[in-house]
Structures are given as structure tokens and as C-alpha cells.
Amino acid sequence: MLYEYDALSSRRVPDAVVFPETTAEVSAIVKLAASAGLPVIARGAGTGLSGGAVVIEGGLVVSLARMKKILEIDIENERARVQPGVVNYDVSLAVADFGYCYVPDPSSQKACTIGGNVAENSGGPHTLCAGVTTNHVLGLEVVLPDGSVIHTGASHWDRPGYDLTGLMVGSEGTLGIVTEITVRLTRLPEAVKTLLAVYDRVSDATATVAAVTARGITPAALEMMDGFMLRAIEAATHAGYPLDAAAVLLLEIEGLKEEVEETSFELEAVATENHARSVRTARSAEERDLLWRGRKNAFGAIGRLAPNYYVQDGVIPRTRLVQMLDYIGEVEQRFGLHIGNIFHAGDGNLHPLILFDGRDPEQRKRVVQAAEAIMTRCVELGGSITGEHGVGIEKNELMPLIFSEDDLEMMRRIKSVFNPQALLNPGKVMPSGKVCGELRIQVN
Amino acid sequence: MRGAAADIQTDLTAIAGDGSASIEPDACAAYAVDGVTPSCVLSPATPEQAAELLLSVADRGLAVIPCGNGTKLGIGAPPQRYDAALSLRELNRTTYYEPDDLVVSVEPGMTLGVLQQMLAGRGLWLPLDPAGGERATIGGILAANSAGPLRMRYGGPRDMVLGMKIATADGKIVKTGGRVVKNVAGYDLAKLVIGSHGTLGVIVEATFKLYPRIATRATWAIEIDSLDAGREFRRRLLASPLRPMRAVLLNASARTLVQSANREVTGSRRMMIWIEAGGSASVIARYERELSGLAAHMNASLKPAGNSEDAEVWKGLADFGNRLASQRHTAVVLRAALPIAATEEFLKRAEQHGRVEGLEVAGVAQLGVGAVEIGLSSIPSPEQRVPNPTNVEKLRRLAADLGGSLIVTHCPVELKPRIDVWGPRGDDYETMRRLKEAWDPSFILARGRMIGAFESGRAMT
Ligand SMILES: Cc1cc2nc3c(=O)[nH]c(=O)nc-3n(C[C@H](O)[C@H](O)[C@H](O)COP(=O)(O)OP(=O)(O)OC[C@H]3O[C@@H](n4cnc5c(N)ncnc54)[C@H](O)[C@@H]3O)c2cc1C
Numbered sequence: 019m020l021y022e023y024d025a026l027s028s029r030r031v032p033d034a035v036v037f038p039e040t041t042a043e044v045s046a047i048v049k050l051a052a053s054a055g056l057p058v059i060a061r062g063a064g065t066g067l068s069g070g071a072v073v074i075e076g077g078l079v080v081s082l083a084r085m086k087k088i089l090e091i092d093i094e095n096e097r098a099r100v101q102p103g104v105v106n107y108d109v110s111l112a113v114a115d116f117g118y119c120y121v122p123d124p125s126s127q128k129a130c131t132i133g134g135n136v137a138e139n140s141g142g143p144h145t146l147c148a149g150v151t152t153n154h155v156l157g158l159e160v161v162l163p164d165g166s167v168i169h170t171g172a173s174h175w176d177r178p179g180y181d182l183t184g185l186m187v188g189s190e191g192t193l194g195i196v197t198e199i200t201v202r203l204t205r206l207p208e209a210v211k212t213l214l215a216v217y218d219r220v221s222d223a224t225a226t227v228a229a230v231t232a233r234g235i236t237p238a239a240l241e242m243m244d245g246f247m248l249r250a251i252e253a254a255t256h257a258g259y260p261l262d263a264a265a266v267l268l269l270e271i272e273g274l275k276e277e278v279e280e281t282s283f284e285l286e287a288v289a290t291e292n293h294a295r296s297v298r299t300a301r302s303a304e305e306r307d308l309l310w311r312g313r314k315n316a317f318g319a320i321g322r323l324a325p326n327y328y329v330q331d332g333v334i335p336r337t338r339l340v341q342m343l344d345y346i347g348e349v350e351q352r353f354g355l356h357i358g359n360i361f362h363a364g365d366g367n368l369h370p371l372i373l374f375d376g377r378d379p380e381q382r383k384r385v386v387q388a389a390e391a392i393m394t395r396c397v398e399l400g401g402s403i404t405g406e407h408g409v410g411i412e413k414n415e416l417m418p419l420i421f422s423e424d425d426l427e428m429m430r431r432i433k434s435v436f437n438p439q440a441l442l443n444p445g446k447v448m449p450s451g452k453v454c455g456e457l458r459i460q461v462n
Numbered sequence: 463m464r465g466a467a468a469d470i471q472t473d474l475t476a477i478a479g480d481g482s483a484s485i486e487p488d489a490c491a492a493y494a495v496d497g498v499t500p501s502c503v504l505s506p507a508t509p510e511q512a513a514e515l516l517l518s519v520a521d522r523g524l525a526v527i528p529c530g531n532g533t534k535l536g537i538g539a540p541p542q543r544y545d546a547a548l549s550l551r552e553l554n555r556t557t558y559y560e561p562d563d564l565v566v567s568v569e570p571g572m573t574l575g576v577l578q579q580m581l582a583g584r585g586l587w588l589p590l591d592p593a594g595g596e597r598a599t600i601g602g603i604l605a606a607n608s609a610g611p612l613r614m615r616y617g618g619p620r621d622m623v624l625g626m627k628i629a630t631a632d633g634k635i636v637k638t639g640g641r642v643v644k645n646v647a648g649y650d651l652a653k654l655v656i657g658s659h660g661t662l663g664v665i666v667e668a669t670f671k672l673y674p675r676i677a678t679r680a681t682w683a684i685e686i687d688s689l690d691a692g693r694e695f696r697r698r699l700l701a702s703p704l705r706p707m708r709a710v711l712l713n714a715s716a717r718t719l720v721q722s723a724n725r726e727v728t729g730s731r732r733m734m735i736w737i738e739a740g741g742s743a744s745v746i747a748r749y750e751r752e753l754s755g756l757a758a759h760m761n762a763s764l765k766p767a768g769n770s771e772d773a774e775v776w777k778g779l780a781d782f783g784n785r786l787a788s789q790r791h792t793a794v795v796l797r798a799a800l801p802i803a804a805t806e807e808f809l810k811r812a813e814q815h816g817r818v819e820g821l822e823v824a825g826v827a828q829l830g831v832g833a834v835e836i837g838l839s840s841i842p843s844p845e846q847r848v849p850n851p852t853n854v855e856k857l858r859r860l861a862a863d864l865g866g867s868l869i870v871t872h873c874p875v876e877l878k879p880r881i882d883v884w885g886p887r888g889d890d891y892e893t894m895r896r897l898k899e900a901w902d903p904s905f906i907l908a909r910g911r912m913i914g915a916f917e918s919g920r921a922m923t
Contacts, residue, residue, distance in 0.1 A: 092801075094697065094700075094802070094803040095801040095802050095803050095804075095832075096700070096802055097801075117701075138646065139646045139650070141644055145644075149617060149621055150644065152650065152653070153617055153621045162893075167889070168888075168889045168890040168893060169888060169889055169890060170890050172799070172865075172866075172867065173801060173865060174799055174800055174801045174802070174832045174865070174866060175609075175613070175618070175799055175831065175832060175833070176607070176609075176799035176832075176833065176867075177799060177867050177888070178799075178867055178869050178884045178885060179884070179887075179888065179890070179891070179894055179912075180654055180657065180658055180662070180894045180897060181607070181620065181653045181654060181656060181657050181658075182654075182890050182893060182894065183653075184620060184650055184653025184654065184656070185649060185650060185651075185653050185654050187650065187653075188646050188649070188650050189649055189650075193649075205700070205701075205703070205705075207703065208703030228562065231562065231563060231564060232561075232562035232563075233674075234564070234585060234586065234673070234674025234675075235674070236673075236674065273705070274703060274704070274705075274741075274745060274748060276741070276742070276744045276745045276748055277741060277742075277745055280742055280744075280745075333640075333642040333643075333644050333645055334642065335560060335563045335565065335641065335642055336562075336563050336564075336643075337560060337562050337563045362644070365643050365644045366563075366642055366643060366644070367644045400640075400641055400642070401640070401642050402640050402642055402644075402645040402647050403647055404645070404646050404647050405642070405644040405645060405646065406644060406646055407646075408646055409646075409647055409648065413647075417647065417648065420640065420647055420648075421637065421647075421648060422636070422637070424630075424634040424635070424636050425636045425637050425638070425648070426648075427634075427636075428628075428630065428634075428636045428651060428901065429648055429649045429651070431900040431901060432649055432651075432654070432897065432900065433649075434900065435893065435896045435897050435900050436893070447648065447649075
């Protein structure tokens with residue numbers, strides 16, 4: 019029986035929420051909680067999509083929202099030191115005048131925090147060619163569940179010893195609370211070009227993505243939206259997307275002027291070969307911003323179409339895109355649900371959005387079944403159940419789809435080194451062995 | 463001794479199957495590490511066999527060191543126990559190749575050269591230029607997270623691995639990550655194993671994301687007079703829109719070393735910057751124009767390297783440490799990791815230190831990366847005196863003063879026990895030690911080389 023997610027959200031009330039401003043305060047709070055045997059859950063902006071910051075059995079929520087100082091910007095060393103509550107976009111904003119940016123740009127970048135990004139190893143449209151969060155973090159300050167403070171990595175590459183930074187990134191707040199982050203900054207490109215390729219058939223758009231990958235063309239970003247999403251977005255954002263298209267690809271190229279010219283020429287040719295109806299180039303910074311605003315506000319736009327939606331985060335080899343989209347179409351039919359497709363196509367990271375009415379328990383049951391069918395198919399095609407949103411409490415019971423008991427055992431050993439009492443973010447990431455079959459996260 | 467070794471060998475042969483374990487003295491000697499020769503060489507032919515071997519090693523209370531082609535085996539404290547070399551050379555197959563998805567999985571014994579050759583057939587490559595170059599095995603590159611100057615543009619090995627299979631000390635094969643370019647399911651065990659120098663698990667398969675081969679590449683040389691000029695060049699380069707593939711600065715001694723293998727030494731005492739860029743003809747022309755401008759700022763000129771010279775320079779660089787160590791048996795090779803802006807200053811201070819101590823300092827700085835390789839040897843008769851181990855500590859302090867750290871990658875066997883390879887522990891050391899214990903409770907993997915070393919009382923701090 020599908021659980022009552024509204025009821026559940028009311029059951030998940032923390033015992034207290036604290037807003038520390040310093041590492042010492044975080045450490046003191048964690049120590050206190052440990053001595054009282056209380057769970058501790060770190061929280062950034064709460065934009066996570068896998069229920070990572072959700073309170074399961076009560077406990078203390080440590081909000082990092084007030085630790086939002088950019089502590090140091092060091093352009094010559096291409097790095098910045100920030101507190102975990104700093105909003106992702108603010109880092110790029112702070113260094114833009116120097117001609118730099120912080121690469122990982124989740125669509126939620128105007129709200130989500132660097133601490134949350136580190137916890138989830140977040141990606142974004144521009145991580146296609148430049149790498150996700152883990153590729154842009156040099157060092158961390160971490161408060162362990164016993165209140166001790168450690169410093170992993172450094173403010174440069176290659177500190178001797180194990181790469182604990184690499185292990186912490188993506189650990190979803192289950193190994194420690196990150197209280198400071200040294201990120202790499204990247205020089206802004208000389209030239210940027212944004213293209214919108216318009217298709218009358220979804221399969222032509224996916225075929226274009228496969229061809230771009232196979233030919234080794236590396237755009238900075240390669241996003242896809244289907245017609246259903248386009249119309250929803252256009253109604254909400256007026257981004258200038260064609261209303262009658264079956265799908266569009268949003269492509270961006272960065273680099274030296276010469277490189278951008280050549281690559282955009284190649285991309286246009288591939289799109290045309292794959293029956294793009296038109297390929298439009300953004301002519302101004304405003305037009306470019308508008309195209310991206312549409313993409314980045316897409317989830318919000320869906321709110322106009324259905325009371326609720328459930329975002330998936332599967333990944334597949336890019337050679338399987340056409341097959342996968344066909345399958346999602348089948349799932350839509352089979353379960354009688356609307357599914358919008360919007361995703362980081364260049365990475366093979368899909369975000370099918372399942373629309374439904376959460377007030378209808380029967381629909382909710384179908385949503386869960388549809389989601390599981392999609393995730394299972396991703397795994398069958400050689401992919402993964404999550405590309406960037408994390409496991410959280412949403413997919414922890416699905417971990418055995420991709421990991422054996424031996425694989426999980428090595429992860430558990432790591433967890434027990436850092437978090438032996440499981441007081442830090444309990445019930446997340448690792449499967450508990452309970453049967454799944456319910457919608458475990460609160461949907462929008 | 464031989465008897466015990468023969469017992470071990472008999473035991474291990476039974477598991478490994480005929481021919482996959484050897485006690486031949488010559489075979490064993492080839493796998494000596496820091497003067498310690500193993501009694502046996504194990505050469506599993508499959509990942510499963512590797513895992514079974516580990517289990518039986520653990521059961522018998524023995525210790526192994528996973529080995530590839532040995533280009534980076536010098537890195538680490540002397541082993542506290544070393545019964546068998548686990549040679550991964552025969553584990554060298556391609557297990558998955560999807561060129562259209564830019565993904566490949568290979569076993570650890572494959573050399574980078576063989577992999578690159580296979581990838582070239584489909585216009586792809588793995589942009590890595592580790593120590594040891596093409597001879598380096600994939601397993602060794604990952605175990606050492608060995609990145610060369612290409613890291614400026616492409617990142618290092620840790621940034622290219624999508625997934626991995628690891629044989630554990632308790633004889634299991636575990637998987638982490640996958641074969642897709644984005645994946646956040648579960649802890650990133652690969653990050654932990656990459657750079658752990660064989661102390662946590664044995665990499666038995668690694669999956670990489672691939673890159674399209676660059677159509678045309680060009681290398682240029684700029685001769686400069688001082689490290690200050692080098693610093694100025696690096697600053698201007700990083701502040702420009704250019705994104706070269708790699709750039710290095712060699713001091714005069716390093717230049718002689720790297721180039722002497724290929725042709726007559728010019729005898730020039732000047733420093734050299736080598737820089738490589740790739741792209742279409744018009745992109746290369748743009749680089750040439752702008753780099754000429756940058757060189758002119760320092761009253762230097764840009765010289766294109768010829769095609770063959772081009773490749774030789776980068777090859778020579780990848781072999782810098784190994785070549786130095788084999789040419790001068792007294793040489794100590796160090797690797798400093800520094801903030802990007804501190805590289806030239808570190809090299810400068812190291813040179814000063816060398817002048818005071820009567821040591822020759824050969825230095826290669828990877829620009830835009832923050833890595834500096836330093837070869838120390840005594841002058842005027844390089845073959846005779848082993849540098850005093852205090853030099854390592856002095857240079858380590860210089861690196862620390864600039865916000866960096868330093869490890870020893872090559873040093874004479876007799877010096878090793880008196881040298882701290884890794885440097886001071888951080889406040890995260892206890893966590894590292896517990897991770898080692900959690901994954902390898904009997905310390906069968908490279909015992910004492912990285913973590914145990916600190917317990918042996920050998921560490922300086
Ligand atoms: C509209 C929308 C678009 C999105 N687009 C993307 C996208 O393009 N790419 C992408 O990757 N994600 C995306 N997300 C998901 C989400 O924004 C990211 O996962 C983000 O990194 C979460 O950051 P947060 O600050 O909101 O963290 P929260 O949601 O508050 O927390 C997430 C997890 O991190 C842990 N955590 C938070 N701070 C810390 C800390 N300091 N130390 C330790 N653990 C901590 C929490 O315990 C929790 O497990 C999107 C979400 C929305 C709503």
C-alpha cells in the first residue's frame with residue numbers, strides 16, 4: 019500500500035532546527051547530539067530531489083543557511099574558499115568580474131548551496147564537458163559525527179594520502195558535515211554560442227545526440243526537451259521555444275572564437291543530417307539567457323499542468339537514447355500517465371517527469387510502478403539509477419539493482435569508519451532491506 | 463627461507479593454476495621494492511584469480527604488493543612485509559569498448575601505449591601523460607593517480623574514471639560506479655582507491671570516459687632567462703583566453719637531462735618552456751600568434767618544435783624521474799604539489815638550496831597544475847655521494863611555506879629507511895588509517911608503504 023506522503027511529512031518533524039554560524043558551533047552541536055543519541059541531519063537549501071535532507075526519525079536539523087560567507091577568492095591560484103551555505107550561483111557571480119566562474123551549474127543554482135552540491139556531487143548542463151562537482155572540489159573541512167574536525171585534500175591538487183575529498187563528495191551527508199569547501203575556479207571562455215535545434219520527431223533529436231557523441235564533438239552543454247515540456251515552459255517563461263515542435267536540443271559551444279565557429283558549424287551539420295527542421299543561433303546575450311532560463315525553470319513550469327510531478331534521474335549509455343525514449347513512451351501508455359522529457363542529453367542523464375494528482379492514491383501507485391519500470395530499464399541498458407540527484411531515501415532500496423551485497427558491504431565499512439553509530443543522516447543511501455513500492459519522497 | 467618460500471609457492475600455485483606463480487630468483491628480483499625481494503611472483507590471469515590469491519595470502523598471514531610495470535613502485539615507504547608480488551601484467555584485456563559512447567573498460571595490466579593505440583583506431587584517446595609514459599600500466603597510473611602536465615586541460619586519472627572493479631583483501635570483487643558518464647549511486651569507492659598506491663584493494667578493471675583525438679597538435683619552445691620570466695609567462699597565459707593542452711617549465715639541468723637522450727646537449731644554461739596546443743589549422747595559428755606575443759613580453763621568442771622533436775620532448779618529460787634515477791644512482795627525485803602560483807617560486811628556492819648545499823637541482827614545473835618534479839644529485843661527481851636526507855625535509859619545508867606538500871618518488875635504496883616519503887600527517891590521518899583497517903584488516907596489501915609506515919616510527923612528525 020502506498021504510504022500517505024502528506025501524513026508522512028507531518029511525521030517527519032525534527033526535534034529542533036539549529037542555525038550555526040561557525041565550524042566550532044557545528045562541532046559543539048554535533049557533540050551534544052551524539053551524547054544525547056540524537057540523529058543529526060545537515061541541510062542546505064532543501065532543493066534536493068532524493069529526500070536527502072528529510073527527517074526520518076526525528077533528530078536535529080543542522081541548517082547551514084547562515085554559513086554563507088565566501089571566505090577567500092584567489093584568482094591567481096584559481097580557487098575560492100567558501101562556507102557550505104553559499105548559494106552556488108553566488109560563487110560564479112563573485113568571480114565573474116575577474117573573468118572566472120565555478121563550473122557546476124545545477125538548474126537549481128540560484129537556490130542550492132555548495133554544501134548541498136558537494137553532498138550530492140551535483141551536475142548541471144555545463145558539466146558535460148567540464149566535469150561535475152567532484153572534479154571541481156580541492157579540499158574540505160568536515161565535522162565528523164563525534165564532533166571532531168578534519169581537513170581533507172588541500173587548496174591544491176595531490177595532497178599525499180587517501181583522497182577523502184573524493185569520497186566525501188557525493189556521500190549525501192552520511193559521512194560528515196561539510197563546513198568549508200575549497201573549489202576550483204575556471205576561466206570564462208572567450209566565446210560562447212548557443213544553438214536551438216528544432217525537430218518534428220523525438221527520435222531525430224535523440225539520434226542527433228548519439229551522432230554528436232559518436233563523432234567526438236564536445237559541446238559545452240547539450241540539453242533536450244520534448245514537445246510536451248516545450249509547451250509547458252513556453253507558457254510559463256516565454257523563452258521563445260517553438261510550440262509545434264516534437265523536441266528541441268539546446269546546444270552550447272565554448273572556447274576560442276575559432277573553435278566555437280568550427281564546432282557550431284559541425285553541430286549544425288549533424289543536426290541537419292538528422293532532420294532538424296531548423297537550427298537557430300541566439301543572436302544576443304539576452305536571447306541566450308532566455309533560452310537557458312526556459313530550460314532552468316522547466317520543473318517549475320510543470321506545476322501549471324498537474325498538481326504533482328515526480329522527477330526521475332536515470333542514466334544510460336548515449337548509444338541507447340533512442341531506445342530509452344521509445345521505452346518511456348511505452349511506459350506512458352502502459353500506466354496511463356503523462357511523462358515529460360527534459361534532460362542532460364549529452365551525458366545520457368534523463369529526467370523524465372511523471373505528472374500526476376497526488377490526491378489520488380491509485381495514481382500514486384501507478385507513478386511508483388512507472389518510475390521503477392524506467393529505472394529498471396536504465397539499469398538493463400547498462401546505466402544507473404541516479405546521475406546527479408542522489409540516492410537519499412528515494413532509491414536506497416533500489417541500490418541492489420546495481421550493486422551486489424559485496425559491493426554494499428565495502429560501502430558499509432566506509433560508513434562505519436565515519437559514522438559508526440549511524441547518527442548522521444540515518445536511513446539514507448544504503449538499503450535497509452525493507453520492501454520498496456512506495457513513493458518515498460515528498461513530491462512537488 | 464627457500465623452503466618456506468617453496469611452501470608458499472606450492473600453496474599459491476594450487477590456487478593460481480600452473481605457471482601463474484613463480485619462485486625463480488630472477489623473476490622475484492625483478493619485483494624487488496626498496497631492496498626487499500619477494501619470495502614469489504603471482505600472475506593471475508583473471509580478476510577472480512586475483513581475488514582468490516588475495517584470500518589465500520590473507521589466510522596465510524602473508525603480504526603482497528600489486529605491481530604493473532614498476533614505473534611508480536618506488537613511491538612509498540619500504541615494505542614492512544613483502545612475500546609475493548602480485549603482477550597484474552597478464553590481466554590486460556579490454557572488457558568493454560563502446561567507441562560511439564566514448565567509454566572503454568580495461569584490465570589493469572594493459573599499458574597506456576597499447577590502450578592509446580587501440581583507441582586511435584577510432585579517433586579517440588585518453589588524455590593522460592603519467593610518469594612512465596606509454597609503458598605505464600593502467601593499474602599503476604590509477605594506483606598512483608599519476609597525472610602529467612596534460613592535467614591543466616583535461617584533469618587527472620581520478621577525473622576520467624567512471625567505474626572500477628576492485629579485488630579486496632578478503633577475496634571479493636566489488637564494483638563501484640558504472641559505464642555511464644554520470645553516476646552518483648553509492649559512495650565513490652574509486653576515488654578512495656585511486657592514489658592509494660595498492661594499499662586498499664587491487665584494481666582489476668577500470669572504466670574510462672574517452673576524448674576525441676585532437677586533429678593537429680603543435681609544440682612550441684620558449685627559452686627564458688629566469689624563473690621570474692617563467693612566472694610572468696604563466697600569469698599571462700592563464701589570464702588569456704588560450705587553453706593549451708599542456709605547458710611545462712624546465713630549468714637548465716632538467717633541460718639537459720630530458721633532451722640529452724635525444725641529441726647533443728647544447729650546453730645552454732637557460733631555462734625552457736614547452737607548450738602544446740591542438741585544434742584546426744586556424745586554431746593553431748591563433749595560438750602561435752598569441753604565444754609569440756606572450757614570449758615577446760619577456761624578450762624571448764617562440765620556436766616551433768619539429769614533429770618528431772615534439773613527441774620526444776613530452777616522452778622525455780614523462781620519463782624524467784625514472785631516467786634521472788637510472789642515470790644517477792644517487793639521485794633523489796621529489797614531487798611537490800603546490801598552489802598554481804607558487805610553482806616558479808618553489809623551483810627558485812629549491813635551486814637556491816641546491817647552490818648552498820652543493821647539489822644539482824633539476825626541476826620541471828607543470829604550469830597551471832601546481833606540480834613540480836625535482837631531481838637532487840650531488841655535484842661535481844654525480845655518481846658518488848648520496849644527498850643527505852635532511853635535504854628532503856628542507857625542501858618539504860619550502861613547499862609547506864608556500865602552502866604545498868612534497869613526496870619522494872625515487873631514492874637510493876640505502877637512503878630510503880632514513881627518509882620520510884610522505885611527509886607530516888594531517889588531522890585526517892586517523893580516518894585514513896581506519897579506512898585501511900576496515901578494508902584490509904590484516905594489512906596484506908603493500909604493508910607499511912603508505913599507512914602502516916606512520917606506525918613504524920619512521921615518520922618524522
Ligand atoms: C528545480 C530544480 C532543479 C534541479 N536541477 C539540478 C541539476 O541540474 N543538477 C543537479 O545535480 N541537481 C539538481 N537539482 C537537485 C538539487 O538542487 C541538488 O541536489 C543540490 O545540490 C541540493 O543542494 P541543497 O543546498 O538544496 O541541499 P539540500 O537539499 O538541503 O540537501 C541535500 C543533501 O545534502 C546534505 N547536505 C547539505 N548540506 C550539507 C553539508 N554542508 N554537509 C553535509 N551534507 C550536507 C543533506 O543532508 C542532504 O542529504 C535540482 C533541484 C530542483 C528543485
